[in-house]
Amino acid sequence: MKDNYQKLFQDFTFKSGVxxxxxxxxxxxxxxxxxENDYVSKDELDYYRERANGVGTIVTACAYVSKNGKGFDGQMGIDHDDKIEGLSKLADVIHSGGAKGVVQLYHGGRLAVPRLIPNEETVSASTVAPLEDRGFYSIKQSPRALTTEEVYEIITDFGEATRRAIEAGFDGVELHGASGYLIQQFVSPHSNKRNDEFENRLLFSLKLIEEVKKVINEYAEKPFLVGYRFSPEEPETPGITMKETFELIDELIRADIDYLHIATTDAWANPRRGIVSEKSRTELIAEYINGRIPLVGVGSIHTPKDAALLVEKGKTDFVAIGRALIVDPHWVEKVQNHEEESISKQLKQNEQHQAVIPTPLWKLILEIEGWVPIER
Incomplete structure (x- = not known):
């Protein structure tokens, strides 16, 4: 393994003890x-098992915490105790490769898919329709504003989901506060027009963390971490800019969580507006944090050089690898074993089973041009 990759393989203990x-x-x-019941499937277990041997941590696909928060076909739920058995199998699969398992907790809010939720009624911080498609579906209908009581019910749902993750044997949860979903809808000046206590746009996130940590203190018998994923900017005006993100970061650090995780498709993208800088958003955020909390960087990390550069130049503490691990499940082991030249850079059209990719995911890889590198 090359010297400049050594930092990628240093161990780490989070403040929670994980x-x-x-x-x-x-x-x-x-x-x-x-x-079909949103339980973890055998195909998912196989998919994660194949990728659990190299990385130190696996953050799962997002799991919805409330019935009206489902945002995808084939999305796993963590909204009911019946789901614990399958989640436990997933935690075991992740641990079998030596990785720690973190469940990403999610509510789609106004980006939930109407046909997948009760009464086809989407909800959000306020009655503000999404301006654009942010995912695999285009959601155009206006949501109903949650009552204050309903907001607290969803906070309880996140807490109950955390309890289920603990009982299933996971090592932590990550709050999905990114990509335009419900948590971000409360943070955003575009989508939060409330006139109750939650007009404080950071309060929902802080109440979630408070509830999750209360549940951890009550139920966890081993170290259990809390992470938070955030999108640093929004395209809408008004919307989240780096200014709002820095304010959020300060409050999340005060809330004493384990790590922050940037959500971006390109780790080196520059700020949209509000800050004029030659530096990327990742660099600016790392500078602002200044070592106060571990930072996870992500976005178009395809090679070990990309990952090493993110730690060295981007000053992140961790690197999250996405599509590169779909293409080559053994990316990390190959780097560690001095075999980086053998890393697969694209899939072939007959490699679904070799790469251990579930059929619904494989179909989307074939359909969405440019999403995952594939030989056409």
């Missing part, structure tokens, strides 16, 4: 492959 063997994470990526 110990990981290296600085490489599998990024949370939707598989669309839960079974």
């Amino acid at each position: 110990h990981v063997k290296n600085r490489l994470m599998m990024a949370p990526m939707t598989t669309f492959s839960a079974d």
Whole structure:
């Protein structure tokens, strides 16, 4: 292994006490492959098992915490105790390769898919329709604003989901506060027009963390971490800019969580507006954090050089790898074993089973041009 890759393989202990063997994470990526009841499927177990041997941490595909928060076909749920058995099998699969398992907790809010939720009624911080498609579906209908009581019910749902993750044997949860979903809808000046206590746009996130940590204190018998994923900017005006993100970061650090995880498709993208800088958003965020909390960087990390550069130049503490691990499940082991030249850079059209990719995910890889590198 090359010297400049050594930092990627340093172990780390989070403040919660969770110990990981290296600085490489599998990024949370939707598989669309839960079974018809939104339980973890055998195909998902096989998919994660194949990728659990190298990375120090696997952050699972997002799991919805409330029935009205489902955002994808084939999305796994963590909304009911019946789901614990399958989640436990997933935790065991992840641990079998030496990785730690973190469940990403999610509510789609106004980006939930109407046909997948009760009464086809989407909900959000306020009655503000999404301006653009942010995922695999285009959601155009206006949501109903949640009542204050309903907001607290969803906070309880996140807490109950955390309890289920603990009982299933996971090592942590990550709050999905990115990509335009419900948590971000409360943070955003575009989508939060409330006139109750939650007009404080950071309060929902802080209440979630408070509830999750209360549940951990009550139920966890081993170290259990809390992470938070955020999108640093929004395209809408008004919307989240780096200014709002820095304010959020300060509050999340005060809330004493284990790590922050940037959500971006390109780790080196520059700020959209509000800050004029030659530096990337990743660099600016790392500078602002200044070592106060571990930072996970992500976005178009395809080669070990990409990952090493993100740690060295981007100053992140961890690197989350997404599509590169879909293409080559053994990316990390190959780097560690001095075999980086053998890393697969694209899939072939007959390699679904060799790469252990569930069929729903494989179909999307074939359909969405440019999403995952594939030989056409």
